Amino acid sequence: MNIVLLGIQGSGKGSLVIELNRIMDFTLISTGQLLRNEVATGSKLGKHIYELQTNGILVELDTVISVIDKKLRSVTRDTIIFDGFPRTKEQLLALDKICTIDKVIYLNLSKNVAIDRIINRLTCDSCGYITSKRRYNSNVCPNCGGHLATRSDDTIEGVNTRFAVYEKETLPLVEMYRERGILHEIDANRSITDVLTDFLKVIK
């Protein structure tokens, strides 16, 4: 089953993926990670990506799609979860050409809850682990021992900007997938346990 996970930062996608990792077998497709992996192989494509990124240029959609396609061909697990892709209508249509999406899970989060979560968020510099000042009172990462800090764009202004971009670019995808009848909305204003329970019901 091919699943797309949609939701703004702070909606709990990262936490959900961590919880899912403990209980089921799946392949996570995160384009950021795939691009980093491709760069690390030193391939011609990897060199091209590195070149763009060091110059602050967005990697072209064709390149992202070919990296995803390559990954899909090597996947042996039955469940694939796309996290952070597609983000735009153009990306959605390009993804359609290389794979069929069966279910789209939309973690719907209100702006107030997003702001509260993000300004209290602590992120690990080394492994990307995310926790909250509300429940974790230290700057040592419990996952890898690295340093936990507030990201520089985790501010109210940063959240407002992300919401504006999200509403303009990603919400239209929610509607496109809804029209196809494959969208499942989960109320992300609740605990990760509740979100996980709903997620498992949807993919059953």
Ligand SMILES: [Zn+2]
């Ligand atoms: Zn860490």
